[in-house]
Amino acid sequence: MGGPPLAASAYIAAVLLMAACLAVLAWRTYPLTNNSPLADNDAVTLVVLGVLGVLGSTSKEDNVGGRIGFSFASIILLAAVALIGPLGAAAVGAVTYLMVFEKQRFEVRVFNLGMTAAAGAAGGFVYLMAGGSTEVSAMGGVSTLMLHVGLPLAAADVVICLLNAVILSGIVRLTRGTPMRRFILGMLETSGPAYIGYGLIGFLFVILWVPAGVGPASAVLILAPLFVARWAFVQYGDEQRARERTLSALVAAVETKDVYTRGHSERVASLCDLMAGSLVLSHQETEALRFAGILHDIGKLAIPTRVLRKADRLSGADLDRIATHVASGVEMVRDIEFLSDSTDAILHHHERMDGLGYPAGLRGEDTPLLARIIAVADAFDSLTTSRFHRDACTVAEAVAELRERAGTQFDPSIVAALERGLVRHPWEPTRLEPALMVTAGRAFDHDDPAASDLMAGLAGSEQAP
């Protein structure tokens, strides 16, 4: 990818400069005297916290599913704020990200280092300004500890959290173009609650270290339950990935018997992912959508192959039979708890905006959002895959076809989202070998938009008395 753009480099330099200024300020405000940062005892504390910070940041890959996960480094940083003051906190923050074991690009490392050091120093100042004490050992009593350690630490926590979000939003704005405001709000929403936890645990850490007199050993004691929690979260993440891979692999295996549907589910799932990005779905919705994409046609297993293979002259009964695949699909996966958000999307992915779809004939926005997304992805993949009677459409042709049907069959806003997604992620039509199609024979493709018209007409004529 090469180096970062010039603006980003300048920004990183500015962050480093800010961190350096804050560190110097801390040095000048709290010179080396007995009670101040970096005195005898504090040196030990600094080393211990630094080592802990480095250890804590080693496996940062704990961000499970975008929602949970926590960083030990943040807890250590807060403890440093109260135990060794602004300069010490800045040092701990810097060391933590300087020494990260995993391979990182140089500029990423430097940026993280600058950001965390600045946040540590700023947190340290806020702690002292809010009446925080660095002489924790001399204190006793619940109210004193709350007033001179707990509250100032909470203030420092808030500042560190905000400063992180703001500094990060800048670099994201420069490299990816995400609006700063939206990024900051998003980050506060996702990691804000975690910072409450960091604050509380940081406080416990300080209490155990000094007033309870346990010293450096308190790190082991306080972090043990958290390590177990993180271990469980990591396992959770592994299992979550395992779940998805197992699901898609087994579904793909069952689908292989039909040449035309081979890989279809997988492709629909990736198309859904591609659209989820431009539709601003929540994490949970994105996941439910992906599962629904994988499973949307699973109900076809219950349809006899002779019906699926019949290319011409499908009777009304045959079409009805094919239409049942959405309900059978839901039936098949009903017992899987984590798919409960996906079943509606599976059931309604053949509804149409004009209300002529199946199974319920829902109109417009009555059809669940996820189902409308799958409908578009489904038709798009069908159009861009070879059929016995036509070649695979190009992406432009397929999009034109969908746009023509926007409003009657498809939700226009979702067709637009697909177009936006396709700009960022190019799509290759799926061309099947002619020989393969000869052996597979002719087959009715219920996902083709034309089929939707055929079945819509049928459903309409049946409803009319």
Place this chain on the structure above:
Amino acid sequence: MRRRVRAVPLETLSGAFALVLTLGALAVIRWRLREFPTFEIRPLLPMTGVFLVVIVIGELFRVRQEASRHTAPLATAAALALAMTVACPNGTAVSYGAPLVVAVTAVAMVLGLIPSLVRRRPIRLTDLANSLVGITIAAVIFRELPISDGRTMLELQAGWPADLLALVMVLICAFALTVEVLLVAAVRAGRSQAPLLRTFQDEFTAAFGLTAALSTTGAIVALAERPLGVVAIPLFLFPLVLTQFAVRRQSAIRRTYGQMIRTLSRLTEFGGYTEPGHASRVAELSRAIGQQLGMSEREVLDLEYAALLHDIGQVSLTEPIPGGATVLAAPADQRQIAHDGAEIVRQTGVLDNVAVILEAQTTSYRQVRELGEDLPLASRIIKVCNAYDDMAGSRPIRARRDAAMERINLGLGYEYDPRVVDALVRVLERGKN
């Protein structure tokens, strides 16, 4: 039969033991109150009250899905902290003994049971009893056992630095919890007829993380009570709340993973390849046999998944086998199906162990005996169970079941592993009772 008899008294015994413990503790407290007027319980009331409430709350949030192993982490940690407490809120040393710890914990456990009793939900008395035994051990070691010159650790610790005290507390708690795990394993081994040592290893490994978290939490709550008083109890339990949350999610996703495999294993049934219910019956039988033959929990799980998916290879066939009964297919076809199934499962990238089992599921036992081939036990189990279920059918009447066993016995030692067949006979015996 013989083992069934052994299992029941173990559960009753632990229950009765817990009851005796509680009554004994109450009696001792009563006696001390009468004999020694200086034993003043009033200053202890706020602290014991908070502990009582926290333990009750912890009991209410008992993790239900996992069968055993520290199912109420918050309650256990709070009770351990009560056992380790050295100072009162106002900073004065406390000198209450183990009986108070046992009594408070027992009362809290009973109170925590009330909602389950009201809603008529099943109660796991053995879990509670085992947990109480663990707490008692910790309290007795720390508060009653004379270490040097007839003085207990509670009396000796005044001169210790805080980090040494912390270490001692953590070790005592960890020891007590390990004993609890041993008891839990004994109960479980009795239930599933699995070997005790193997079950203990499973339980110990599975509970290791939580044991560590609970021991340290018990110690830090007790230590933090010195500067913070009762406020320390809820505050310092907070990290454990995170732990419990994480462990809950983890066990929930494990459960749903199994659920998913079970459902997916039925896809071949929907596609008309296999007979409905066959895969789940084979899985159930295989599981029971695996446990009885002393496989570890992880191995049993792989075995169960492999059994559920053992026919997935049939989707590669152009024409389904009549009734899906692979035992009647030609050996070459059987091997092809097994191979295709293994390939499909390997595609998931996360079930490699299962793929290995599937690959060998049709291999004759003879290969082991004569050629010294390394054939996974799980594959041998699936081979036997699959053959049995294919021949005995979904609701075997006695005659069909006997016929199936007879055919399997014909292939004993040649097709089928005699040890597995023996276990099958025992499992079927047990099912009949």
